[in-house]
Amino acid sequence: LGPIIWPLFFVTSIMDFIDHIRLTVESGKGGPGSVSFRREKYIPRGGPDGGDGGKGGDIIIETAKNLNSLLHYQNKRQFKAKNGQGGGPQNMTGASGEDTVLKVPPGTLVKDEDDNVIADLKGHPERIVLLRGGKGGKGNWYFRNSVNQAPQYAQPGLEGEAKEIQLELKLLADVGLLGFPNVGKSTLISRVSAAKPKIANYPFTTLVPNLGVVKLWGNDSFVIADIPGLIPDAHKGVGLGIQFLRHIERTSLFVHMVDVSPETARSPMDDYKKINNELAMYDQEALNRLGSKLTERKQIIVLNKCDTQAPEKLEEIVFEFETQGVKVLQMSAATGQGTQDLINIIGEELSNEQ
Ligand SMILES: Nc1nc2c(ncn2[C@@H]2O[C@H](COP(=O)(O)OP(=O)(O)OP(=O)(O)O)[C@@H](O)[C@H]2O)c(=O)[nH]1
Ligand SMILES: [Mg+2]
Numbered sequence: 001l002g003p004i005i006w007p008l009f010f011v012t013s014i015m016d017f018i019d020h021i022r023l024t025v026e027s028g029k030g031g032p033g034s035v036s037f038r039r040e041k042y043i044p045r046g047g048p049d050g051g052d053g054g055k056g057g058d059i060i061i062e063t064a065k066n067l068n069s070l071l072h073y074q075n076k077r078q079f080k081a082k083n084g085q086g087g088g089p090q091n092m093t094g095a096s097g098e099d100t101v102l103k104v105p106p107g108t109l110v111k112d113e114d115d116n117v118i119a120d121l122k123g124h125p126e127r128i129v130l131l132r133g134g135k136g137g138k139g140n141w142y143f144r145n146s147v148n149q150a151p152q153y154a155q156p157g158l159e160g161e162a163k164e165i166q167l168e169l170k171l172l173a174d175v176g177l178l179g180f181p182n183v184g185k186s187t188l189i190s191r192v193s194a195a196k197p198k199i200a201n202y203p204f205t206t207l208v209p210n211l212g213v214v215k216l217w218g219n220d221s222f223v224i225a226d227i228p229g230l231i232p233d234a235h236k237g238v239g240l241g242i243q244f245l246r247h248i249e250r251t252s253l254f255v256h257m258v259d260v261s262p263e264t265a266r267s268p269m270d271d272y273k274k275i276n277n278e279l280a281m282y283d284q285e286a287l288n289r290l291g292s293k294l295t296e297r298k299q300i301i302v303l304n305k306c307d308t309q310a311p312e313k314l315e316e317i318v319f320e321f322e323t324q325g326v327k328v329l330q331m332s333a334a335t336g337q338g339t340q341d342l343i344n345i346i347g348e349e350l351s352n353e354q
Helices: 005-016 185-192 243-247 268-290 311-323 339-353
Strands: 018-026 059-063 078-080 100-104 108-112 117-121 127-131 162-170 175-179 210-215 221-226 253-259 298-304 328-330
Touching (some): 018 100, 059 108, 117 127, 175 185, 175 268, 185 221, 253 268, 298 339, 311 328
Parallel strands (some): 018 078, 059 100, 175 221, 253 298, 298 328
Antiparallel strands (some): 018 162, 059 127, 108 117, 108 162
């Protein structure tokens, strides 16, 4: 690759690793003050007793440890805190409007419309009051004085504030996708997440890693990294090399995809071993740096493109893996067969780790 292309790669690869969302938020309006006069027996003209309005709700942003993406904001982008209630007679203050608390994963950067950083929420728990609710208006009781003992007015509540904000999260992959070029890694990630990587029927389509956020149950999700395919001698720089392994070296789980289509004319078992061999070549360095080896990470082995293979031949391939003690999952990223099973298995593996 030419020297001009490299910086461009660098920028795209960073951008791909960021989850980004724009939200419109608004704090609550303060409740109006009340105009009211005491009505008591034997006191024909009681004094003013209108209470103050309640404060509007705040917009609060708070980190939640169980979140690891901003996926939960995909369908709702506008948030408004509740307004304060009006004041009442007998000097009653109105109830405050309820705050709206936006939960984000630790590591979320909060920015304004113009990219100025408002907060960098790293910790847990950590929270900021982004917008304060409007103050409640004063009731007429507040305005009584020796000159005007029966004020007929009260303040309205103050408006809340509205703002457009951006949330940004640097994503860290939970799961790494391994495999030869063209086995369907990008097809899988495009099917199970919102990521839209380039897919084509030739090797080295993916030149930089892509991350996808995959929804599990409830608010749970995981981040899967699609990296450029590996080939034998990648550790010597053949193909795109193994430098992209660093993007998945901190993931505890690998999904190892093997192409079973007749088109490759390679042996799936052979492919599987060759990729593991490349991992082993990376390991001495990884051990020095990370204190652990990539070959010792848990792998889920997936046979992909099962839709293209004759059932008998497929059985043979599965048998070959099983006799070597390797459990495999059959899948077709193209038709979607087996992809949900894979997601469920990943979800279980990740929850076992916690
Ligand atoms: N029939 C069939 N074709 C598939 C399946 N999965 C992927 N393909 C096709 O295989 C080709 C390669 O898919 P990609 O997703 O680009 O493969 P990749 O592993 O990301 O490849 P690199 O980025 O080059 O490493 C494309 O033409 C896909 O349409 C599958 O399950 N069945
Ligand atoms: Mg690809």
